[in-house]
Amino acid sequence: MKQLIACCGLDCETCDARIATINDDDVLREKTARAWSALNNAPEITAETINCMGCRAQGVKYAYCSTYCEIRKCVRAKGLGTCGECVDLEHCPIVGAIFLHNPQARENLSSSAED
Template sequence: MERMIACCGLDCAACEAYIAQQNDDNELRRKTADLWGRQLDVEVDPAGISCDGCLNSGQHLDDCGMCGIRKCCLEKGLSNCAECDQYICDTLHNGLTFLSEVLEMGPMDELEAKKNLESIRAGKCPCVFSVRRAKRLKSQIRPAWRAKNKSGHFFSYMHLLSYAQFSSACR
């Protein structure tokens, strides 16, 4: 499966809202709205089940757009929490605990998110592009195209540019 690691370590590409948005799949939006509505005991509008991924500048789920973890990373100029000197802070811990316990994330749980961040911190995660590589790929990829690295991690052209803009680890 293609991967796109969010600020918190979750894989955006595994999220139903991301998949529905990328495939313009209204049936998946409806099913996801029904499932999330039952889990949270609220009414969820299928039209709101759309997200372009944490680091992309496009559409976000309400929760993702207002996410404290995402806000913190963007304010600090980081692409994810693994780059932060204060890793693991209360913002990350509380945010992942909320997602895990309250929202019942499913296959992508708190431990998986932390595992992704630990891999990035250890330099073992090939999903993180350097600024140099992003700039090199910039000349090879049209905006509507998508790039996949050797490990199958997925990045849109805009994601590469976002990473180059926000990454402090590779500067």
């Protein structure tokens, strides 16, 4: 499985926070901060907070991903790599919210279980 697939199945490789970090792109950081602030009604998201190398990759993590993400906490507590390894995946209300907004995440986890 790709190391850049997050615990929830999102693809960190396509995440604007990771792209901005890799390219040290302050314009993309600002754009991402504005978008995420509006999406999450969270004015505390600023360009300075947009730094991440990916959920499961080595290096800096976006604060939400490293500290607050209930999905990542659950996966780590169970000693798993991703939700794709969990027997409760199909009935999990926590990761299910991700699937509603990003069906590709479910597919990413399904393909990871086959690897």
